[in-house]
Amino acid sequence: MKLTLEQVKKVAKLAKLNLSESELAKYSEQLSKILSYIDQLNKVETSKIDPTYNVTGLSNAFSPDEIRPSLTQKAALFNAPQQDKGFFVTKGVFQEE
């Protein structure tokens, strides 16, 4: 299974990774190898087997609609690299017009 350079670039973009030309070449080869390995699963006959979404075998694991205590604002923001007046802060993410 050989991934095209375009496919690798797309995966990198979706993962928000900026790759250099040499990295692209290197990862193309590695990703292709990984996929080829995983591809062995396609040889298994699965047409009569229900997909496994979940390994617990449970269904309808509901919880009643009753309020439980939340974290305090201080605790919620405890590990935030940047915060201001109770908000988490990141670099700007939106450009309009």
Added chain:
Amino acid sequence: MASGETKVMKYEPVIGLEVHIELNTKTKMFCRCNADYFGKEPNTSTCPVCLGLPGALPFINQQAIEDCIKIGLALNCSINEKSYFERKNYFYPDLAKGFQTSQLVLPIAIGGWIEVEDAQGKLTKIRINRAHQEEDTGKLTHRDGQTFIDYNRSSVPLVEVVTEPDFTDTFQIKDYAKKLQQIFRYLDVSNADMERGDMRLEANISVRPVGQTTLPNYRVELKNINSFRFMAQAVEYEIARQIEAHEKGEKLVQETRGWNEDKRVTYVQRSKEEAHDYRYFPEPDLPILKMSATLINEMTKAVDTAKEKDPVKVAEKLVSTGMSLASGASIARNPIKLAIFNEVQKEKSVLDMDWKDFGNFIANREINEENINLVPELTKKQLSDFQSRKSGLISNSKELEALAQEVIDENPGMVDIYKSGKTTVVMALVGGVMGKSGGKADPGKVKAILERLLG
């Protein structure tokens, strides 16, 4: 514009709608944090689950699932026997997890319909593709090149209702939105207030030559528009813009546009060139949903009961008390007036009420109060106003006395006859007072006043 000599190609819009409804459950979709984020200090209603902290495990809110089933049933959908959640992956800080928990392959409800009116009053069936359960995102504020995040809204239950591209004009869109809003309200699953963001409309619009039956190869998504009116304006603008582009032979592309209210134009928010690839896959942390026949029966009954609150049905019931069609429809649309009317109907002391008159009276009253808790007081006031109007001057005997004196002064002959002992002549004087009052006096009371004045 068409000169009549050149052949002008006619175009028609193809429009589909996506509506997001925030449910009014007490807690969030996958954790038991308070879901009421309105007016709260930022990040005071969060926990490891809705903050997407490592190792946190989600728990499904049962009430939300039931609400979603009800929405599906009210829109004539079938409920999938088996349904499950999936991860919709994307990088954007409005959800800290890196994905939104949503549904793709097996949503809760599929294949429904609703009838909407066009400008001519003609009803058209709009097919509902699905109603699925998902979660809301945190609220982002963009300022000075930075983004400020409040996760109080993160993971509040959201239901998405998606139609097929069956709309052809904005009148149908407005009617659809209004009908959905009524449904959400009578089901009591959401406040469905657009300005507060409880209900959000997105329209997918493209334009094709009349006669073409296949869908165009592009569509423009209109997003982030928070009122019926602006949505209608944005859709009108977009239809005109796209027809013009077609006529000029320009190529239209897949993109997301918003509405600029000041300039009254749509503008590009996101071009689909940065192709979305959400890589949906089943959520391994949430067991599947199995909808038993018992549950669906129960929900169907709940929907049927709630439908009694449908304004159309309520109006029919009101009209059956004798009030006019217009009054019935007006009261049915006004929750406060409806509550007052129902309250009065419950009162035993007014059993001999003229419901026809009272209904028309309430329908025509100006009641601007919106606080439902004030209904008992409002009811007392309306009832006494109605009764005093109905019985005219009963509550104001001074005015009655003045009228009676007038009649006495104007009829000295009759007064003499009365004083000579022929007291039955008082009825003629009563008639005089009744005439002056425009029929709004109580004859018995008038008689008593006259007898007193005549000594």
